[in-house]
Amino acid sequence: MLKDVFVTEEEIAAQFAIAAQIKATIGSGKTAFISTFGCQQNEADSERLMGLCALMGYGKATELESADLIIFNTCAIREHAELKVLSKAGALRKLKEQNRGLITAVCGCMAEQSHRRDKFLNSYPYIDFIFGTDRLHLLPQMVANVLAGKKQQVYVSGLPHDKFGVIAEGLPVVRESGYKAWVSIMYGCNNFCTYCVVPHVRGRERSRRSADVLAEIEALVKAGYKDITLLGQNVNSYKGEYSFPELLARAADFDGEYWLRFMTSHPKDASRELVDVMAANPRIAPHFHLPMQSGDNRILRLMNRRYTREQYMEKAAYIKEKVEGIALSSDIICGYPTETEEEFDRTVDAVDKVGFDMLFTFVYSPRPGTPAAEMEQVDHKVKTDRFARLSALENKRAEELNARFLGKKLRVLSDGGVGGIFKGRTGHNKIISFTLPDGAEDSVAEAGKFVTVEVTNTAAYTLDGVMVKD
Numbered sequence: 001m002l003k004d005v006f007v008t009e010e011e012i013a014a015q016f017a018i019a020a021q022i023k024a025t026i027g028s029g030k031t032a033f034i035s036t037f038g039c040q041q042n043e044a045d046s047e048r049l050m051g052l053c054a055l056m057g058y059g060k061a062t063e064l065e066s067a068d069l070i071i072f073n074t075c076a077i078r079e080h081a082e083l084k085v086l087s088k089a090g091a092l093r094k095l096k097e098q099n100r101g102l103i104t105a106v107c108g109c110m111a112e113q114s115h116r117r118d119k120f121l122n123s124y125p126y127i128d129f130i131f132g133t134d135r136l137h138l139l140p141q142m143v144a145n146v147l148a149g150k151k152q153q154v155y156v157s158g159l160p161h162d163k164f165g166v167i168a169e170g171l172p173v174v175r176e177s178g179y180k181a182w183v184s185i186m187y188g189c190n191n192f193c194t195y196c197v198v199p200h201v202r203g204r205e206r207s208r209r210s211a212d213v214l215a216e217i218e219a220l221v222k223a224g225y226k227d228i229t230l231l232g233q234n235v236n237s238y239k240g241e242y243s244f245p246e247l248l249a250r251a252a253d254f255d256g257e258y259w260l261r262f263m264t265s266h267p268k269d270a271s272r273e274l275v276d277v278m279a280a281n282p283r284i285a286p287h288f289h290l291p292m293q294s295g296d297n298r299i300l301r302l303m304n305r306r307y308t309r310e311q312y313m314e315k316a317a318y319i320k321e322k323v324e325g326i327a328l329s330s331d332i333i334c335g336y337p338t339e340t341e342e343e344f345d346r347t348v349d350a351v352d353k354v355g356f357d358m359l360f361t362f363v364y365s366p367r368p369g370t371p372a373a374e375m376e377q378v379d380h381k382v383k384t385d386r387f388a389r390l391s392a393l394e395n396k397r398a399e400e401l402n403a404r405f406l407g408k409k410l411r412v413l414s415d416g417g418v419g420g421i422f423k424g425r426t427g428h429n430k431i432i433s434f435t436l437p438d439g440a441e442d443s444v445a446e447a448g449k450f451v452t453v454e455v456t457n458t459a460a461y462t463l464d465g466v467m468v469k470d
């Protein structure tokens with residue numbers, strides 16, 4: 001099954017050859033700007049797009065206005081995200097008038113929705129091409145076509161008919177950071193939660209080969225990367241040669257100090273084996289994102305989440321018991337269609353009982369084409385009231401939970417500092433500000449270095465501390 005989804009080496013080589021021709025044609029000094037909206041998967045995709053841009057001879061533009069190639073990598077998860085893209089895409093018209101040679105493109109999840117594609121084609125004629133989430137390896141071909149005078153090209157996979165999508169291995173990557181990296185281990189989703197467009201815009205689950213994933217991680221560790229996040233819509237259903245817990249255990253076995261993280265875990269598939277692997281491997285960061293979405297069983301059924309409140313709470317308890325001090329985070333949707341006050345109260349109660357270090361709380365936003373969009377909607381004011389209530393509770397719980405770090409010495413990956421104040425992240429994914437010991441040079445805590453910090457103050461979402469000797 002695995003081999004069916006892979007783009008052939010010949011196809012990739014053909015794109016590289018086109019990229020080399022473009023590089024010879026456009027000469028030096030051209031730059032590309034990729035504007036990324038939405039999730040980490042889009043950020044990872046943008047880094048691969050930038051890798052292809054580099055292959056075509058485009059440097060990285062520092063600002064949109066000066067770029068010769070602009071790509072909007074879009075998100076369709078909420079209406080708000082889509083409206084933001086549409087408004088920013090409008091500004092491209094002026095830039096195109098000022099620079100006739102400017103090439104503009106839209107890709108990502110919005111490009112996979114026919115009503116959004118039509119909108120781009122009809123209302124934004126200055127967009128040269130539109131391409132879907134699994135067509136990004138064709139970027140050189142698309143740019144070559146524009147240079148040859150073709151306008152308004154559309155490259156999508158034909159979802160949902162061509163519903164499996166593809167995997168393109170071996171693409172170059174230009175990473176945003178020199179010490180934090182995304183590694184996609186799989187693409188797409190099979191779960192069809194009733195509120196979500198992802199299976200419709202990213203196709204069905206398909207997993208990269210375990211050997212390719214592990215080779216990428218090993219190369220990153222050797223290159224000095226310290227914080228590596230494995231990505232998938234539901235990493236627990238990864239189906240390479242290894243299961244996800246086995247893959248994670250092997251990924252945590254290279255020489256060097258580094259953290260591994262993963263996103264996202266569907267609670268129905270988060271296994272005890274995975275938790276046990278985390279507990280046994282200090283290189284796996286003690287942070288678990290487990291989206292609960294609702295604490296009420298009727299709403300969970302309506303969402304097609306396929307776990308109950310009780311099952312969720314049992315898994316959360318096992319994680320907390322096995323991995324000491326672990327930070328648990330979650331997502332909650334407020335005001336799901338038909339949700340009553342009592343049902344929302346049960347969500348509030350579950351959030352209070354589990355105790356999350358971080359909660360991503362969302363007001364429900366109907367997505368065209370999903371079953372939930374056709375259900376009876378909750379009044380907007382009710383949704384925002386619920387959102388405010390839950391946020392207030394979470395602020396209180398996060399503050400209480402963060403107090404457990406007071407006086408503790410934590411390993412911190414520094415993001416660097418200015419004026420003697422440094423910032424970094426802990427393995428628990430906490431933001432921490434810290435100062436250096438007297439007389440220490442700034443270089444001891446430069447960005448990308450691990451340091452030990454004693455926590456001197458805690459707030460709901462931040463920690464403060466002083467760096468100490470290891």
Ligand code: SF4
Pocket residue numbers: 189190191192193196197198199233234266
């Ligand atoms: S698991 Fe559910 S919420 Fe997550 S991407 Fe798949 S359908 Fe969407």
